[in-house]
Amino acid sequence: MIIMSEKLENSLKHWLESISSIALLPELEKVKSELLGKSGIVTTALREVSKLPIEKRKIFGEKLNNAKSSIEEAIANQISKIKRSMVEDKMNSEAVDITLPSINESFGSVHLLTRAMRQIRDHYHARGFLVLDGPEIETDFFNFDALNIPKHHPARQSHDTFYIDGFDEVLLRTHTSCVQVRTMLKTGIPVRMISIGKTYRNDKLDSTHSPMFHQVEGLVIDRNSLTVGHLKNELKRFISAFFETDDVAIRLRPSYFPFTEPGMEIDCRCNKNGGKLTITKDGADWLELAGAGMVHPDVFKHCGIDGEVYGFAFGFGLERLVTLRAGVADIRNIYDTDIRWLRYFRSCA
Ligand code: FA5
Secondary structure (H helix, E strand, O other), X not given: OOOOOHHHHHHHHHHHHHHOOXXXXXXXXXXXXXXXXXXXXXXXXXXXXXXXXXXXXHHHHHHHHHHHHHHHHHHHHHHHHHHHHHHHHHHHHOOOOOOXXXXXXXXXXXXXHHHHHHHHHHHHHHOOOEEOOOXXXXXXXXXXXXXXXXXXXXXXXXXXXXXXXXXXOEEEOOOOHHHHHHHHHHHOOOEEEEEEEEEEOOOOOOOOOOOEEEEEEEEEEEOOOOOHHHHHHHHHHHHHHHOOOOOOOEEEEEEOOOOEEEEEEEEEEEEEEOOEEEEOOOOOEEEEEEEEEEEOHHHHHHOOOOOOOEEEEEEEEHHHHHHHHHOOOOHHHHOOOOHHHHHHHHHOX
């Protein structure tokens, strides 16, 4: 019988005092098992107490239970103390010196689209254009009516528009041409501006289309004669700058935009060898790059400009320019977050 004798009491006292000096978790587990485990000293003593006469059972039982609680508490405290100190040791040994130079070369980079937007902005800024923006949520007056695309005009269907729920006349702009309208109404003439921004059409996502894409739009208006020659010169300069070559030949192909008269598509001579595209005067192929034209007189009227005025406008799809220049065949890759694409885009800088 090892019930609560003076010897056992002293022994438990001694165990209790020693717990706070144990520094390793396995050692602590061992002590816990020796005292409180199935055949541990305290457990065995408690079992034997039940065999004592009732008056002794009460006294010894209480003493043993108190000793058991004290030991449990001491062990739990010591476990959290050891764990805390392990975390502190780890933090101290893994401390980061943020003043050291980086040894990790995988830093981020400016995205291909952002880089192109900045280049285009800088190009036109240097040529005396204002860089302006307008809202992405527009009314159909700015997106369609003022641009000579009244209700029921078939051209509206080709724009496949996203309307805002509950508003028949409020929509996500389908092109950046609305910024032209806002500029004419606000500043009058002369105008020399570009706008770069997001546009939206209910087009299915495929290798050349996305429901959200970016356009670059330019507008020049003056009382002095402006001709298709001026438009051609401006576009050629831009293509040269963007593709970093003077070896550029463009052609103007008749086309239709309700807000231009005449309207045209701008094609550029190139060579398409396999997937590789080279812009060159001697190229065998033509590449469609932009829509353009002289501003339609009705647009001037809708925008409160009268008298003898001349103007030209042009519009590029930014993703088209960027995919061509970077040699990316699929527009979806432009929006991809796959690190391999992002690394490739960085290498195109
Ligand atoms: C226009 O949007 C005219 N506002 C451009 C313009 C401006 C013409 C001024 C004349 C004068 P268009 O619908 O063709 O034109 O679109 C212009 C370019 O946007 C296209 O050449 C194409 O590169 C790009 N684009 C159109 N739809 C998408 C789409 N769903 N995804 C990606 N790019 C697109």
